[in-house]
Amino acid sequence: MLSVLHILRKTLVTEYYRLNTGFLFLVAMFAFGILRPEDHIALASYVFASPFLLALMGVVFALYHFKTVFFVRQRLLWDSHSFLYNLLLIAKPYRWAAWLYVQWMLWLPVALYVIFVGYYGWWTGQRLSVIATMIYLLLVPVTGVAAYEYRLQRPNPDTRLSIVTTYLNRRFNKPQWSYFILYLFSENPVLLFLTKGFSCFVVVGICKIYPTDSYDERLFSLGALTIGMVHSVLMLHLYEFEHLQLPLLRNMPMKMGQRLQQYGLLFVLMMLPEIVFLVRYMPVGLNWGYIWEWSLLVIGMLFLLFGRFLQKHYVMDTLLRQGFYAFFIGFFLIMFKVPTLILALGSWGIGLWLCHRFYYTSEYIIHQEGLKIRPEE
Amino acid sequence: MLQITNLHKSYGGHLVLQVPSLFLKEGIHWFKGANGSGKTTFFRTLAGMLPFEGEIKMGTWDIRKNPIDYRLHINYGEAEPDYPEFLTANDLIQFVAKAKKASQKQVDELIELLGIEPFLYQPSGTYSSGMLKKTSLAVAFLGQPKVIILDEPLITIDDATVQKVYELVQRYHAQGVTFLLSSHQDFRFEALPIKQLFEVKDKKITELPPPRGENDRH
Numbered sequence: 001m002l003s004v005l006h007i008l009r010k011t012l013v014t015e016y017y018r019l020n021t022g023f024l025f026l027v028a029m030f031a032f033g034i035l036r037p038e039d040h041i042a043l044a045s046y047v048f049a050s051p052f053l054l055a056l057m058g059v060v061f062a063l064y065h066f067k068t069v070f071f072v073r074q075r076l077l078w079d080s081h082s083f084l085y086n087l088l089l090i091a092k093p094y095r096w097a098a099w100l101y102v103q104w105m106l107w108l109p110v111a112l113y114v115i116f117v118g119y120y121g122w123w124t125g126q127r128l129s130v131i132a133t134m135i136y137l138l139l140v141p142v143t144g145v146a147a148y149e150y151r152l153q154r155p156n157p158d159t160r161l162s163i164v165t166t167y168l169n170r171r172f173n174k175p176q177w178s179y180f181i182l183y184l185f186s187e188n189p190v191l192l193f194l195t196k197g198f199s200c201f202v203v204v205g206i207c208k209i210y211p212t213d214s215y216d217e218r219l220f221s222l223g224a225l226t227i228g229m230v231h232s233v234l235m236l237h238l239y240e241f242e243h244l245q246l247p248l249l250r251n252m253p254m255k256m257g258q259r260l261q262q263y264g265l266l267f268v269l270m271m272l273p274e275i276v277f278l279v280r281y282m283p284v285g286l287n288w289g290y291i292w293e294w295s296l297l298v299i300g301m302l303f304l305l306f307g308r309f310l311q312k313h314y315v316m317d318t319l320l321r322q323g324f325y326a327f328f329i330g331f332f333l334i335m336f337k338v339p340t341l342i343l344a345l346g347s348w349g350i351g352l353w354l355c356h357r358f359y360y361t362s363e364y365i366i367h368q369e370g371l372k373i374r375p376e377e
Numbered sequence: 378m379l380q381i382t383n384l385h386k387s388y389g390g391h392l393v394l395q396v397p398s399l400f401l402k403e404g405i406h407w408f409k410g411a412n413g414s415g416k417t418t419f420f421r422t423l424a425g426m427l428p429f430e431g432e433i434k435m436g437t438w439d440i441r442k443n444p445i446d447y448r449l450h451i452n453y454g455e456a457e458p459d460y461p462e463f464l465t466a467n468d469l470i471q472f473v474a475k476a477k478k479a480s481q482k483q484v485d486e487l488i489e490l491l492g493i494e495p496f497l498y499q500p501s502g503t504y505s506s507g508m509l510k511k512t513s514l515a516v517a518f519l520g521q522p523k524v525i526i527l528d529e530p531l532i533t534i535d536d537a538t539v540q541k542v543y544e545l546v547q548r549y550h551a552q553g554v555t556f557l558l559s560s561h562q563d564f565r566f567e568a569l570p571i572k573q574l575f576e577v578k579d580k581k582i583t584e585l586p587p588p589r590g591e592n593d594r595h
Contacts, residue, residue, distance in 0.1 A: 169498040173471045179461060186463045245461045248516070250426040252476040253449035360444065361428040365389045 004090065004098050011081060013105040016071050023191065023233060024109065025320055044117035048126035048133075058136055061110050065140050067190035068106035069147045074187070076151045085155055095152075096145055103144035111137055177265040183241050184234070195234055199227040200277045207281035217286070220278075220294055221340050225330040227274060228301030232323055234270070235302060239309035243364035256356050263355065267302040274298060293340040300347030307354025310362040378403050378555045379423065379524060384431035386415070386422055393418055395580050396431070404572030405546070405556040409585075414577045416559045417456055420526045423557070424453035435524060449477065454517030456528035456559070458509045462502025466493050466512040469501070470519070477520030487515040490541055506533040518545055525549065526557045543568040 017024070047053040075081045087095050104111070114137050121130045174182065184192040206223040209215065242249055275295045282291065308314075314322065333343060384396040394415040410416045421427045425440055425448050433440040438447045460469060470493075474484050488494055491511045496504060501512065510533045517525055527546075531539050546556055546569060558569075574585045 166498060169465050169467065169500075174464065174468045176472060179464070182463045183461055241461070245459065247421070247426050248453070248455075248473070251424045251448055251451070251453050252473070253445045253447075254476055255445060360425070360441075363388075363428050 001094055001098070004087070004094075005101055008084075008098055008102050009105065011084065012072055012075060012102055015075070016068065016106055019071075021320070023194075040117060041120045044121050045124050045126065047117075048121040048124075048129035054129055054133070057133075061114075061136075062140065063190065063194065064110055065107065065144065067194070068103070069144050070190055072102065072106075072144070072148055073151050076148070076155075082155075085152060088152060096149070099145040099148045100141060102148070103141040106144075107137075107141050177262045177269065179246065180238050180241055180266055181269060183245070184237070188237060191233065191237070195230055196273050199230050199274050202226055202230075203274050203277040204281050207278065207283050210283045211285070217290055217340060218334050218337070220286070220290070221297065221334045221343065222331070224294055224297045224301070224340075225327065225334065227298055228305065228330075229323055229327050231270070231302060232305050232319060235305040235309060236314065236319060238266075238306060239362075240364065243362075250360065256359065259359065260352060260355060263303065263306065264299075267299045270302065271295070271298045290340065293344055296344035297340055297347060300344050300351055303351025303355065304347045305351075307351045307358065310358040311354050313363065313365040378435065380432075380434045381423075382432040382434075384422070384429055384433065386418055386427065386429045388418075392580060394422075394577075394582075396582050399582060401555065401557070402572065403553065403555050405550055405558065405569055406573045406575065407571045408557060408559045408575045408577055408582070409561075410559070410577030415580065416577045417528055419577060419582065420453065420528050420557065420559065423524075424448075424451055424526055426453065449520065450523040452477070452517045452520065452522040452525045454525070454527040454530060455513045456532065457506070458513035460501040460509065460512070463500050465498050465500055466504075466508075466515070467497045469512060470515055473516045474519050477522070479519040479521075483519065487518055490545065491515050491538065492541075507535065507538070510534050511538060514542060514545075518549065522549075522554060524555045524557065528559050529561070530558060531560055531562060 047057050076084060087098065090098070114133055118130045118133060121127075121133075202223050206219055210219055275291075275298070278291060278294065308322070330343075379399075379401040381396050381399040381401075383398070384394065385392065386394040396419075408416050408419070418427065422429045423433060425444065435447055435450060437443075438450070440447045466488075470484055470488065473479075474481075488497060491514055493508075493511055493515055496508050501509060504512070514527070514530065514534075517527060525546075527542075530542055530546075534542070546558075550556060550570075571587065574587055576583050576585050
């Protein structure tokens, strides 16, 4: 049994945390970088006192749970992980226990946070809410076990297409700029949903805060910077997607202008939700000219981030370090009142130059281990 | 046709291929080599898909100075194609056809010849390895290329499709297209007149004597 747990830990748990280091780091950075521990305790007491907020917290945790379940179920579809179907040979109670172990390991960040705030909630007298939250905390991973067991029992999911999808595939060719969006929807929907959800939340939050004090437009620029940083993980996915799944793009006889136009369309589409939210919740005192500048800035940041990936192959650790530096540089530029338009034009200019200069020299570096000659060769 | 000078290809500082000078004349060229010897890296580099040090020219077109002309005339068929699973064969073929300026007539012919029609509108995530291979072969023949690189063109496809590939190579070769092929199996030499045979080994590319039967023909 221990060897089974060891294999599951190595193939699923470690892999999950390795691939989601950036996501978890960003969540931790925003959760504990902005809010102090005492703010979390205060927030917890509000949440435990309000059934609505408690339900909302449950929804957020459920989203994280779906992310982990989706990850494991996707891995079970991979040929490289097909050996995991041998788990069917293990007696059910042991197998279920193994899945529960996997799900608990993936659920750990939520569990630790809930235990942390639950402890204070308990001592502030919100005992019923804390008990309900703990029951929720214990029950949710069980649904993961059911989801994995379902996949294990039905290893080949039905891939027949609906009449609508077949009709659409026959009627329309997918444009190049839509490839990455479709990739996110099909392979990383939770990451897409969380990223867009978070950055739209930032936009709405800033729009609500802006009229309450003597803030100026720098507040929105800081928001744009935050949104850009959050999108660095999506840009890493774009970089990987093009190199690993569409290497033929580099064999296509397309002018650099055409390529950049495709990226431009993609980035506009990606930032459309944030721009729509800004327009929808635009506070009094903000003019349309600034909305344009802000939109240019967030789109330009995507060019800048993607250009940096083309310039240098980043592993997640380096990306995080660079992200930190970039955030602080941006932060100081904004605080020293560098106009948003200048920041936007700077992002566009440097981003386009990086893309143009490094497009053909960019390479997805295989890990050094993969270069070693295998014994059979 | 293809002039390669001082080519150095490294991955993360680790040299994997070094070609001081190589001239590939018009014709069909066969590259042999064990797994991991660098064939695919060489092919992908020639196709403009990987960065490298050195010089590669097709006639007067330099891969760096004339990136559009060069890429318009060099096509590449992957050994083990792996496309985004939501794209259909039709999406891929139409996209490449547009970029490579292929006519709809040519697209229809390739789809019919390689038997792609039954799964043309299915997402590639549902394809078998043979279906993926057929799609990549169709993509490799689109447009008016001067050079077509086919990495392991015969793996994972059935015998009937192998014959179709021979047919296509012969037809395009008759029109003056140069082929760079790699294969673990011997090609049927009565079907394909191999002009030069190379071995990719120890980070080098060495020319070998022409395969048996070739000397009899020329």
